[in-house]
Amino acid sequence: xxxxxxxxxxxxxxxxxxxxxxxxxxxRALGADRAATLWMRTCRxxxxxxxxxxxxxxxxxxxxxxxxxxxxxxxxSSLAIRLRSYRLLAAARGTEGKEGR
Amino acid sequence: MTDGRDVVRDPERLAEIxxxxxxxxxxxEVLQQTVEEAARAxxxxxxxxxxxxxxxxLFAAHHGLTGWxxxxxxxxxxxxxxxxxxxxxxxxxxxxxxxxxxxxHMPVVELDNVRCYAGIPLVTSTGHRLGTxxxxxxxxxxxxxxxxxxxxxxxxxxxxxIEARRKEN
Numbered sequence: 001x002x003x004x005x006x007x008x009x010x011x012x013x014x015x016x017x018x019x020x021x022x023x024x025x026x027x028r029a030l031g032a033d034r035a036a037t038l039w040m041r042t043c044r045x046x047x048x049x050x051x052x053x054x055x056x057x058x059x060x061x062x063x064x065x066x067x068x069x070x071x072x073x074x075x076x077s078s079l080a081i082r083l084r085s086y087r088l089l090a091a092a093r094g095t096e097g098k099e100g101r
Numbered sequence: 102m103t104d105g106r107d108v109v110r111d112p113e114r115l116a117e118i119x120x121x122x123x124x125x126x127x128x129x130e131v132l133q134q135t136v137e138e139a140a141r142a143x144x145x146x147x148x149x150x151x152x153x154x155x156x157x158x159l160f161a162a163h164h165g166l167t168g169w170x171x172x173x174x175x176x177x178x179x180x181x182x183x184x185x186x187x188x189x190x191x192x193x194x195x196x197x198x199x200x201x202x203x204x205x206h207m208p209v210v211e212l213d214n215v216r217c218y219a220g221i222p223l224v225t226s227t228g229h230r231l232g233t234x235x236x237x238x239x240x241x242x243x244x245x246x247x248x249x250x251x252x253x254x255x256x257x258x259x260x261x262x263i264e265a266r267r268k269e270n
Contacts (some may be wrong), residue, residue, distance in 0.1 A: 011208060011212055012208040012212065013208070014177060014208075021156075025155060025156055028110055028112075028155070029110075029112045029115055029155065030112075066124065069119065070115075070116055070119045071112050071115040071116050071119060073119055073124060074115040074116075074118050074119050074124055074154050074155065075115070075154075075155055075156075077124040077154060077157070077159060078154040078155050078156040078157040078178075079156070079157075081154070081157035081158075081159060081173060081174070081175035081176070081177070082156060082157050082177050084172075084173040084174075084175075085157075085169065085173045085175070085176055085177055088169040088172055088173050089169055092168075092169060
């Protein structure tokens with residue numbers, strides 16, 4: 001995933017969520033077609049290009065998603081917590097691992 | 102037949118969480134008082150109202166948390182003791198997390214010193230399990246039935262407060 005830190009948090013073995021994670025979680029809640037449409041729309045409205053998001057960009061999209069009504073907003077909140085947890089733990093403990101997930 | 106993870110990921114349950122406005126960043130004063138009361142009553146350092154989302158748990162109210170968990174206001178769902186209560190619909194009690202087969206592998210046990218836990222599922226009038234009212238300690242500990250009754254009462258109070266949001270919204 002271009003731009004996404006590939007490492008896991010030392011000790012916790014937690015990776016940051018990816019765009020693919022987001023699409024998978026959304027598809028489970030909304031169905032694949034609605035998930036893809038919503039993801040593309042949210043990326044566009046956030047001013048980023050889907051498919052090549054940095055972690056900062058992913059965070060902006062996820063925060064926008066968390067404001068959606070219904071299950072989509074819950075999935076967005078879930079992703080936001082995973083991302084926040086990763087960032088806080090990575091800052092405190094450092095990361096390790098190899099390229100890719 | 103659905104397994105526990107299916108319950109957690111059920112879109113209808115997620116829709117109920119959304120309808121009740123439970124992903125809000127605002128901390129409800131009544132829920133806050135409830136977690137403080139739970140921790141005080143069981144003489145444990147941490148009390149929480151958690152909402153178990155699809156891939157994370159959110160702390161809707163918390164007392165006694167420090168460090169990254171307080172800042173993140175949640176954890177990934179795979180580190181959630183509360184998810185077990187949501188999956189089963191029953192109270193989940195861990196007297197010693199280091200030896201409990203369902204949680205001993207979680208990094209929060211060793212690295213954040215979560216050692217004992219008791220959580221009561223928060224079940225709405227529509228039958229959806231949202232999360233738990235729970236207490237956590239840093240030493241192994243048994244929980245008496247009387248103590249679980251106290252938690253059940255407080256969980257009921259938390260659900261009433263949460264359900265009131267349905268009328269307010």
